[in-house]
Amino acid sequence: MEFFYFLIRRVFWSLLVLFGLSIVIFVIARVMPGDPARMAMGPRASQEQVADLKAKMGLDKPILAQYGQFAVGLLHGDLGLSFLTKRPVNHDIAETFAATFELVLATILVAFVVGVPLGVVAAANKDGWVDNLVRFFAILGAATPSFLLALLLQVLAGYVLHALPTTGRVSPDSPFTADITGLLTLDTLLRGNLGGLSDALRHLLLPTLALSAATIGQIARITRSSMIDVSTQDYIEAVRAFGVPDRVRMFKYMLRPAFVPPMTIMGLEFASLLGNAFVVELVFSWPGMASYGVRSILQKDLNAVMGVVMISGVFFVVINLMIDVLVGFIDPRVRIRGARA
Amino acid sequence: MTGEPLLSVRGLSVDFSTYGRRSQVLRDVSLDVPAHRHVALVGESGCGKSVTMRTIMGILPTPPARIVCGQILFDGRDLLAMRPRERERLRGTAMSMVFQDPMTSLNPVFTIGDQMATILKYADRRLGRVRGRRGRMARIFEVLGQVRMPDPERIARSYPIMLSGGMRQRVLIAMALLSEPRLLIADEPGTALDVTTQAQILKLLKDLVEDRGLALLMITHNLGVVREAADYVYVMYAGSVVEHAPTADLFARPSHPYTHALIDCVPKLSGDTAFRGIDGSLPDYTAPPAGCRFSPRCVLATALCDRPPSDRPVSEGHLAACWHLAEAAP
Numbered sequence: 001m002e003f004f005y006f007l008i009r010r011v012f013w014s015l016l017v018l019f020g021l022s023i024v025i026f027v028i029a030r031v032m033p034g035d036p037a038r039m040a041m042g043p044r045a046s047q048e049q050v051a052d053l054k055a056k057m058g059l060d061k062p063i064l065a066q067y068g069q070f071a072v073g074l075l076h077g078d079l080g081l082s083f084l085t086k087r088p089v090n091h092d093i094a095e096t097f098a099a100t101f102e103l104v105l106a107t108i109l110v111a112f113v114v115g116v117p118l119g120v121v122a123a124a125n126k127d128g129w130v131d132n133l134v135r136f137f138a139i140l141g142a143a144t145p146s147f148l149l150a151l152l153l154q155v156l157a158g159y160v161l162h163a164l165p166t167t168g169r170v171s172p173d174s175p176f177t178a179d180i181t182g183l184l185t186l187d188t189l190l191r192g193n194l195g196g197l198s199d200a201l202r203h204l205l206l207p208t209l210a211l212s213a214a215t216i217g218q219i220a221r222i223t224r225s226s227m228i229d230v231s232t233q234d235y236i237e238a239v240r241a242f243g244v245p246d247r248v249r250m251f252k253y254m255l256r257p258a259f260v261p262p263m264t265i266m267g268l269e270f271a272s273l274l275g276n277a278f279v280v281e282l283v284f285s286w287p288g289m290a291s292y293g294v295r296s297i298l299q300k301d302l303n304a305v306m307g308v309v310m311i312s313g314v315f316f317v318v319i320n321l322m323i324d325v326l327v328g329f330i331d332p333r334v335r336i337r338g339a340r341a
Numbered sequence: 342m343t344g345e346p347l348l349s350v351r352g353l354s355v356d357f358s359t360y361g362r363r364s365q366v367l368r369d370v371s372l373d374v375p376a377h378r379h380v381a382l383v384g385e386s387g388c389g390k391s392v393t394m395r396t397i398m399g400i401l402p403t404p405p406a407r408i409v410c411g412q413i414l415f416d417g418r419d420l421l422a423m424r425p426r427e428r429e430r431l432r433g434t435a436m437s438m439v440f441q442d443p444m445t446s447l448n449p450v451f452t453i454g455d456q457m458a459t460i461l462k463y464a465d466r467r468l469g470r471v472r473g474r475r476g477r478m479a480r481i482f483e484v485l486g487q488v489r490m491p492d493p494e495r496i497a498r499s500y501p502i503m504l505s506g507g508m509r510q511r512v513l514i515a516m517a518l519l520s521e522p523r524l525l526i527a528d529e530p531g532t533a534l535d536v537t538t539q540a541q542i543l544k545l546l547k548d549l550v551e552d553r554g555l556a557l558l559m560i561t562h563n564l565g566v567v568r569e570a571a572d573y574v575y576v577m578y579a580g581s582v583v584e585h586a587p588t589a590d591l592f593a594r595p596s597h598p599y600t601h602a603l604i605d606c607v608p609k610l611s612g613d614t615a616f617r618g619i620d621g622s623l624p625d626y627t628a629p630p631a632g633c634r635f636s637p638r639c640v641l642a643t644a645l646c647d648r649p650p651s652d653r654p655v656s657e658g659h660l661a662a663c664w665h666l667a668e669a670a671p
Contacts, residue, residue: 234445241400241440242460242516243433243467252459257450331450332500 003328006335010324014317021313022074026067029302039300040083057081057303070306079307084299089307093289097311098182099169100281100288104273105183106208108266111215116262118216119223124250126228134220141217146276150210150283157206165203167285170196207284211277215269222265226258233257260327260334267323271316345417346373347556348397348436348524353411355389355396357626358404364626366392367580368634370411374524379550379557381567381588383603384577387623390560393577394526397558398438399428415524430467433460437517439527439546443509443534447501453512454497457481457519464520484515487553488545507538514545518553525549527559543570564607568592576600579623579634586659596661599635633664641665 037053038045054060057080058069073080079089122134158166165171169184180187185204188196230236231254239253278290289308296304328335355367367389374380382390395401397413399420413420415436420428440446448456461477472480478497485493488511501509510531517525527546531539547570550557561567567574568588575585576597584597595601602619621638630636636646645664652660 234440234442235448237400238438238440238446238513238516239448239456239460241398241433241438242464242519243429244460244463248459248463253448253451257448333449333502336500336502 003335006328007325010321014321017317018310018313022071022310023067025306025309025313026070029306030063030066032300032302034300036083036300036302074310079310080303082296082301082304084296084301084304089303092292092304093307093311094182096287096289096292099286100274100277100290101315102169102183102185103204103207103211103277103281103286103288104270106185106204107212107215107273107277108270110208110212111219111269112262112266114212115216115219116223118220119262120227120250120255122220122224123227123231131224134224138217138220138224141213142221143217144213145279146210146214147279147283149213150207150280153206153210154283164206166206169200169203169287171199171203207280207286210283211273211280215273218265218269219262223258223262226261227254230254230258256330260331263323263327263330267320270319271312274312274315346414347376347416348374348558349412349414350393350397351412351414353393353396353413354409355392355401356407356409358407362627365580365629366406366626367396368629370577370580370582372575372582372585374556374558376523376556377550377554378572379547379559379570380573380575381571382558382560382575382577383562383564383567385562385603385623388577389580390562390577391528392580394438394528394558394560398436398526399432433522434464434468434520435522436524436526437520437522439514439517439525439530441528441530441532443506443513446513447509449501451500452497453499453501453504454478454481457484457497457512457516460516461519468520480519481515484518485512487518487549488512488515490515505538506534507541510534510538510542511545514542514549518549522555524556524558527557529561529563530559532561532563546570564604576603579629580626581634581662583635583663584659584661586655590656590659594655594659596655596659596666597635597663598639598641598665600661633662 035050037050037057037059041050041053051060058066061069070080077090079093081087082089082092085092118134118138122131125131154166157164180190184200185197188194188200236249236253239249244253275290275293277286277288278294280286281288281291289311293305293308293312295301296308324334350370350372353367353370354365357364357366370389370393372380372382372393382393384390392401392406396406396408397420401408408421411421415431420431447453451459458474458477458481461472461480465472465477481497482493485496490496490508490511496504496508496512501512504512510533514530525546530546531542534542543566546557546559549555559566559571571588573585574588574591575582576591576599577583578599584591584595584600586594586596591600592604595604599619606619619638624630624634624637630647631649632647633639633642633650636642639646643665648664650662650664652662653666655661655666
């Protein structure tokens with residue numbers, strides 16, 4: 001029951017956050033210097049043509065009415081037209097979002113599967129050479145810019161070893177399209193198309209590695225310090241005195257409470273990766289939303305920018321809601337206090 | 342104090358190495374805990390009580406600690422000479438421990454029942470005992486009842502955060518009792534709780550000693566508690582036992598200057614209102630005084646005290662390690 005209240009509260013706050021975000025992004029889009037209609041029509045368009053487009057986009061109405069129009073559209077899933085591609089923004093996003101989402105999801109999974117065990121091993125051998133090695137690579141990973149790593153991987157795996165494809169999500173001659181979830185790996189798997197799956201995975205590998213290094217480092221470091229922090233708690237000494245074996249102490253009594261900080265970090269990373277993936281997307285010609293968003297910003301394509309930010313915001317909120325629920329599941333203190341507060 | 346004691350610590354010395362410096366924390370500590378008796382170990386913070394207790398339990402981190410010499414006889418067998426596996430078998434089963442702080446000694450993310458079941462499962466395994474999940478839960482409910490917890494089923498389903506401090510302390514005691522230990526070591530039980538709850542906890546421990554025939558070694562700095570409950574008292578100062586006696590005798594005739602000072606430190610509700618402390622502080626363990634470790638703070642100290650004092654009898658079963666016993670006595 002307390003879990004239910006906890007959830008209701010979290011959902012309520014999430015909706016409030018999204019409402020706030022819609023206002024902020026709307027205002028930012030309106031106060032940005034430059035005339036979007038002029039940018040869209042080009043310098044040779046006549047004054048009347050620009051005014052015409054402005055009227056068509058509703059940019060001549062009062063600002064509150066403009067927001068109302070934007071909010072109503074948003075609730076209907078209508079993000080307006082992109083000045084740049086001349087297509088509905090939701091079509092553009094639908095096409096590009098899945099690519100970015102797949103990349104980011106793969107990155108988070110890799111970061112988690114590699115980062116957490118590294119952190120645990122480092123903590124178990126605190127100040128030993130294993131720990132130092134992990135810490136060195138964690139910092140190196142976190143400090144290496146992703147474009148540098150992307151280029152290095154591309155050169156090494158693509159041009160030197162000729163082992164992996166260096167651009168795109170699929171081979172050019174592949175007939176396969178992602179038409180169920182939009183995630184190539186998942187769709188090929190669902191269709192039982194193993195050739196397509198291996199092609200998709202081969203394309204996914206390098207961008208994922210390039211993007212995940214920093215997150216792996218981050219998660220390994222957080223897991224390590226969290227484990228060490230928990231290991232000094234009285235309750236860990238207590239179970240030792242009660243004769244619980246080291247292995248159980250480590251993996252049951254320590255890992256679970258130590259899991260909360262890396263989980264939280266993962267939620268935040270997920271959101272920032274959605275935006276920051278554009279560097280890696282550009283290097284690997286990955287047709288994702290992050291690079292679409294950056295292009296829209298540079299071209300002052302207002303509707304597209306607002307659409308990308310809103311979608312990222314929704315995902316940020318949804319992912320963090322999921323993380324909150326998971327954390328509440330792991331740590332009863334969170335959900336009990338959360339329900340009371 | 343007749344017959345073979347259940348626990349007998351003989352000449353235990355423990356060093357700690359920190360930052361290349363060696364601290365001589367325990368020096369020649371000897372103490373006996375007979376079966377079915379309540380023995381108290383008192384002293385101020387930092388005097389080595391907890392190190393003594395952790396050494397007995399075998400949970401002292403080594404390094405930085407190093408056991409220099411001594412014996413810990415449990416039921417006549419030396420724990421320090423045992424193979425690690427053999428010793429593991431006793432920990433949490435034949436001898437168990439009640440932790441000091443109920444707010445931090447329970448894992449916050451597992452239910453009480455889950456934590457107790459894990460402890461019991463591995464205790465059973467060490468003892469080669471077979472007990473199913475249902476049998477374990479039955480035992481857990483039984484023990485929670487023994488520490489006078491109402492509605493054990495509900496307690497077992499609860500997370501620590503849902504329980505009060507007093508209830509958590511009871512849970513910690515129940516955890517220690519799971520495998521019917523013969524020796525219970527309690528580290529300042531209830532000091533983290535309010536006075537009334539602490540009194541209940543101490544009463545519970547006392548009853549457990551009387552009803553279940555446990556031997557209890559209680560570590561405390563609270564002389565009121567000692568006077569109330571213990572059969573026998575060891576007074577510790579700076580890593581050494583300075584005086585030990587049956588409780589009534591110790592309070593009637595405190596003989597070591599440190600014991601005196603300690604008793605004088607207890608604020609009394611009537612009469613003497615001036616609060617007295619002991620001047621100075623514990624010696625530096627890396628370079629302790631060569632003779633009596635209390636001599637730098639002692640009002641009676643003379644040149645004689647530069648040599649280590651040995652135990653000298655005050656009365657039957659009452660010994661004090663001091664060169665100036667006659668003068669110290671009131």
